[in-house]
Amino acid sequence: MDPSRLASAFRSFGTDAVGADSPLYARVCELVAATPSLLALAGRSAEATPMIFLAAVHDELLRDPDHELSAYYPSVGGVRPADDGLVEALAHFCRAREGRLTYTLATRRTQTNETARCAGLLPAFAVVADGRPLAQIEIGASAGLNGLWDHYAYEYGERRAGVPGSPLAIACELRGGLAPPLDPPPVVWRAGVDLSPVDLTDPADVRWLHACVWPDQCERQERLDAALAVAREHGPVDVRRGDALDLLPELIDAAPADALLCVFHTAALAYFTRDQVDSLRALLDDVEREVAWVGGEAPGILLGEPTPPGAPLGFVVVAGRPGALEPVARMGHHGGWLEWLA
Numbered sequence: 001m002d003p004s005r006l007a008s009a010f011r012s013f014g015t016d017a018v019g020a021d022s023p024l025y026a027r028v029c030e031l032v033a034a035t036p037s038l039l040a041l042a043g044r045s046a047e048a049t050p051m052i053f054l055a056a057v058h059d060e061l062l063r064d065p066d067h068e069l070s071a072y073y074p075s076v077g078g079v080r081p082a083d084d085g086l087v088e089a090l091a092h093f094c095r096a097r098e099g100r101l102t103y104t105l106a107t108r109r110t111q112t113n114e115t116a117r118c119a120g121l122l123p124a125f126a127v128v129a130d131g132r133p134l135a136q137i138e139i140g141a142s143a144g145l146n147g148l149w150d151h152y153a154y155e156y157g158e159r160r161a162g163v164p165g166s167p168l169a170i171a172c173e174l175r176g177g178l179a180p181p182l183d184p185p186p187v188v189w190r191a192g193v194d195l196s197p198v199d200l201t202d203p204a205d206v207r208w209l210h211a212c213v214w215p216d217q218c219e220r221q222e223r224l225d226a227a228l229a230v231a232r233e234h235g236p237v238d239v240r241r242g243d244a245l246d247l248l249p250e251l252i253d254a255a256p257a258d259a260l261l262c263v264f265h266t267a268a269l270a271y272f273t274r275d276q277v278d279s280l281r282a283l284l285d286d287v288e289r290e291v292a293w294v295g296g297e298a299p300g301i302l303l304g305e306p307t308p309p310g311a312p313l314g315f316v317v318v319a320g321r322p323g324a325l326e327p328v329a330r331m332g333h334h335g336g337w338l339e340w341l342a
Contacts, residue, residue: 006043007033013050017333019313022214024072025054027082031090041094045105047271051112051212056104057090059211060097069093075215109196110271111212113142114220115227116335117266117315118149119172120296122161122184124319124328125149127342128262128292129185135259137251139244139280140268141192143200143209144237145227150187151234152227156180156338167233168226173337180329180340188259192239193247200228200236220334245279252287261289266296266315267333277301284322294319296331303327 014029029050032038042053061069065076069089072078094101125134138147153166156174161182174180198205206228213220231237240247248263255261263284269277284291295302296315303318303325314337317329328342 003036003039003043006039006048010039010042010050016313018214021334022216024074024082024216025214027086028054028057028090031087035087035091038091038094041098041101041105044102047110049110051110052105052108054214055110055208055212056101056108057093058215059104059108059208060093060100061215062207062211067093067096073215074218075210075213075221078215108208111142111196111198111209112267113140113145113209114267114334115145115149115152115168115223116170116172116220117296117331118146118152119154119156119170119335120315120317120329120331120338121146121149121264121266121294122154123180123182123338123340124294124296124317125185125262125264126181126183127328128294128319129260131185133186133188133259134262134292135189135255136187136191136262136264137248137255138190138192138237138239139248139263139265140271141194141197141237141239143198143205143228143231144190144192144235144239145224145231146266147190147192147237147239148227148230148234150184151230154182156182167229168223170223170335172335175337175339176341178340178342180338180342185260189256190237191251191254192237193242193244193251194239195241195243197239197241200231217334245276245283248280248283252289252291257289260292261287262292262294264294267298269295269297269301281322287322291322292319293322293325295325298333 010029010033014026018025045052070076071080152162153169154161155171296317299316314330314332318325319328320326330339
């Protein structure tokens with residue numbers, strides 16, 4: 001990516017995506033955008049996105065926190081605010097560990113499979129299933145943690161759903177005046193596809209999942225640990241390595257015929273080109289069995305809908321049959337809140 005475009009991407013990510021959610025990353029994005037050497041390093045990624053660079057630095061600190069930069073990262077015990085010393089600490093860290101960072105940037109992909117988004121998926125699954133069991137396929141499944149959504153507990157204010165006593169209890173603030181359906185359908189079969197799936201038996205892969213969580217969001221780190229505990233008991237989900245457009249047909253053929261096939265994804269199609277999104281739409285339109293489609297993506301990716309003026313940063317949850325998708329909710333980009341629309 002052209003350095004000026006990459007700098008713009010870091011500035012945008014630091015203000016629009018990170019905002020007040022991560023003061024550390026907001027400041028780091030600002031520093032990277034203004035530092036040519038850091039931009040050049042970030043540009044070595046196949047993704048060439050801010051998130052992959054941020055995760056690579058975080059991963060290296062989680063692997064070996066013996067550097068002054070650790071003082072700024074709460075995930076490794078740091079408590080220092082993002083002051084003027086951060087710029088030199090970050091630059092020195094990236095120079096000292098350039099080789100390892102370059103390797104990570106070249107070999108890893110962003111894995112932000114945030115399980116709190118399941119609080120927005122559960123009611124959407126209830127709508128499309130209408131009481132029928134699901135055979136589900138997740139696009140961009142990462143470690144398959146969101147594919148285990150039916151093993152989690154949910155707290156929507158005073159309302160409860162899911163599995164009482166689950167190691168993972170997901171709290172979600174309900175907004176607006178409509179109440180979502182919270183009677184989840186059973187899942188009888190589950191699979192996923194990802195360009196770079198995570199092996200939960202590999203400590204380096206598990207560390208990478210933590211690296212993709214923002215280091216000053218300790219609650220998300222704890223939620224990830226709880227989801228991993230569920231996966232050790234009930235998983236792992238069968239996640240195939242490869243391109244979704246190539247692998248979906250064989251996964252669809254493998255899904256049991258006596259269940260409703262449900263293809264779903266969250267924060268995955270942002271990594272697709274417009275042509276790839278159109279190809280996915282055409283692929284699902286052509287499936288000869290009944291298909292339900294549930295997606296949680298940034299506004300405009302699936303339905304072309306604009307972000308309402310003044311709306312908080314979040315995703316639109318769409319659900320329905322291919323060719324007849326409807327927006328059913330808005331939710332926080334890391335879960336957290338849900339506004340039911342249907």
